[in-house]
Amino acid sequence: MVLSRVQQVVLLRLRIGHNRLNHHMATKLKLVPSPLCSCGKNQTAEHILQACPYHNALRDTTWPEETALQKKLYGPKEDLERTARFALQSGLTI
Template identity: 45%
Template sequence: MYSKAEQVTIFRLRTGHDRLKHHLFSRFKTGDGPNCPCGANRQDAQHVLQDCPLLDDARLKYWPEPREINQNLYGSALQLGITAEFIYASDLTI
């Protein structure tokens, strides 16, 4: 079973109602824009889980093999736990 924090993290990543820059800027016009600190034009779940070069080392630690985003967000209980751990280890506020 997941902790409440893990459940909230997965729910927010699945729905896009998170605290990543793209959502905060597009919905509430807060922050300095939707851009990721890596320079990409959009910091969202897809970018964080799959593409952000700033998170490459952490991503390889948790997922040594490339994965589809659906595996990270809708996979087994073990896979969802790994996704939550990755987010916490990356110091991202979701």
Template identity: 50%
Template sequence: MSQTRQIAFQWIPAHCGIPGNEKADELAKLGAEGDQPMNHISYNEKTTTIKAAMRCQSNKDDYHYLDRKEQVTIFRLRTGHKWLNAHMFKLKLAASPKCSCGRDNQTAEHLLQQCPLLEQQRRAVWPHETGIQTKLHGAMEELQKTATCIDVAGLRL
């Protein structure tokens, strides 16, 4: 059997003199002076509603709105845990840290900024010079461009 209870709000002076709390106390006092609605919901429903309202709302950055494949690509580029030669060489799983272009170690920065083998692809995706910070930590559109560039290049991360 469902148990119902009536709840009446009462203003209790607390935290007086603390900035921010004064306004909350004033609003609570105003609310307690008014008529309380006769609301026939259970005590459990009320506590669930209050707890849900008090839960922290997490603010998601643009990375969290990417699809799963894009998130994996960006995450691996950001953290350095990827199948690029520079990382695999450290793990003794690649013969050399060098990129197949032969100019430098195969790192995310090299591929996204300097590698001559990907120059045409980079220019198609980013017609204007774009920094590595923007490519790895920018807005969703930039992150999608980065993931697309890596995907189209056929790189395994």
């Protein structure tokens, strides 16, 4: 079975960095005043998927074991589904 259209769009946006996270919206599009996340770090896909303390609980339930960013964005279908689900459940607009 293929990923849904929504899942595909979310993954593509996370992969290429052309998304609605603050880093892109501030540095490229000048639509928000700051590239920073609420935690004070640049709000990039890598930050959200790997390190943001505001998403630790969701990250821990989505990936019980430490998972490399490469696997989250380019891994097998199961990992891609997890990544898309995490992004959608995070409450962030990707």
